[in-house]
Amino acid sequence: MPATVHLVIPCYQESGRIGPFLAELCAVTHELGDVTIRVVEDGSDDAEAARMRAIITPLCEKHPYLLDPLFMPDNLGKGGAVYTGWNMEKTADWLGFVDADGSCSAAEVVRLIHLARKQPTPHTALFASRLGQFGRKVHRQWKRRLIGHVFGSLVSTLLHIRIHDSQCGLKLVPRSTYQRIAPALRIHGFAFDVELLAALHDTGCPFHEIPISWFETPGGHVHLVRDSFRMARDVWRVRQGRSHRAG
Numbered sequence: 001m002p003a004t005v006h007l008v009i010p011c012y013q014e015s016g017r018i019g020p021f022l023a024e025l026c027a028v029t030h031e032l033g034d035v036t037i038r039v040v041e042d043g044s045d046d047a048e049a050a051r052m053r054a055i056i057t058p059l060c061e062k063h064p065y066l067l068d069p070l071f072m073p074d075n076l077g078k079g080g081a082v083y084t085g086w087n088m089e090k091t092a093d094w095l096g097f098v099d100a101d102g103s104c105s106a107a108e109v110v111r112l113i114h115l116a117r118k119q120p121t122p123h124t125a126l127f128a129s130r131l132g133q134f135g136r137k138v139h140r141q142w143k144r145r146l147i148g149h150v151f152g153s154l155v156s157t158l159l160h161i162r163i164h165d166s167q168c169g170l171k172l173v174p175r176s177t178y179q180r181i182a183p184a185l186r187i188h189g190f191a192f193d194v195e196l197l198a199a200l201h202d203t204g205c206p207f208h209e210i211p212i213s214w215f216e217t218p219g220g221h222v223h224l225v226r227d228s229f230r231m232a233r234d235v236w237r238v239r240q241g242r243s244h245r246a247g
């Protein structure tokens with residue numbers, strides 16, 4: 001039996017971007033088997049929720065692995081949406097998330113799932129990475145690439161965890177490990193993956209960065225100046241939280 005995987009797609013105002021990617025993802029995971037997918041959307045108005053339902057409902061009817069989407073009344077942030085979806089899943093061997101905009105193709109999601117399934121039991125978290133190595137192609141705006149490098153250095157320097165790309169929108173984590181660390185996770189914005197990474201590291205869970213191809217889809221929500229500042233502040237919070245726990 002292959003390991004089971006539950007994937008959350010966090011969505012905020014994604015009705016204009018998610019359609020082709022979700023259809024492709026449903027088709028490939030249907031062939032893979034033992035993968036469930038849930039869209040978690042928060043803070044949309046009625047019109048946006050209706051547009052999302054119009055995209056998702058026909059796919060749900062066709063693919064039983066696509067679970068009913070979750071529409072939350074308040075905006076939780078990307079991390080809040082991912083954790084809400086993960087907390088609902090009680091049995092899968094792996095928990096994961098993937099961005100809704102198709103910057104990472106469904107084929108790359110499948111590749112990461114195959115890699116996870118090579119582990120005899122879920123042990124090592126897999127963080128996709130936009131390193132552009134091993135023949136993987138990466139297309140990103142130069143500003144985002146630059147900020148990504150700065151942010152990766154900040155994470156490595158402040159948290160003493162060597163990582164090149166902590167923010168890539170595709171990750172798989174062993175569910176049993178996540179359940180152990182979940183009560184301590186506080187950050188729900190765009191830097192949630194940094195806190196997740198630190199908590200995994202501190203609990204002794206190794207992680208691998210897996211280079212993937214990435215073709216940045218326009219229309220992203222990250223505001224380079226405002227969100228970079230907030231994310232740097234959150235990395236500092238993670239550092240403070242760790243030093244408090246270390247006494």
Ligand SMILES: Nc1nc2c(ncn2[C@@H]2O[C@H](COP(=O)(O)OP(=O)(O)O)[C@@H](O)[C@H]2O)c(=O)[nH]1
Nearest residue numbers: 010011012041042077078081099100220221222
């Ligand atoms: N549920 C939820 N998802 C979010 C929120 N902010 C961003 N996302 C999702 O996070 C993913 C990455 O966001 P995106 O806008 O592509 O980021 P960018 O490309 O780095 O600017 C997408 O699937 C977004 O819909 C949020 O507040 N709530």
Ligand SMILES: [Mg+2]
Nearest residue numbers: 099101103220
């Ligand atoms: Mg994006």
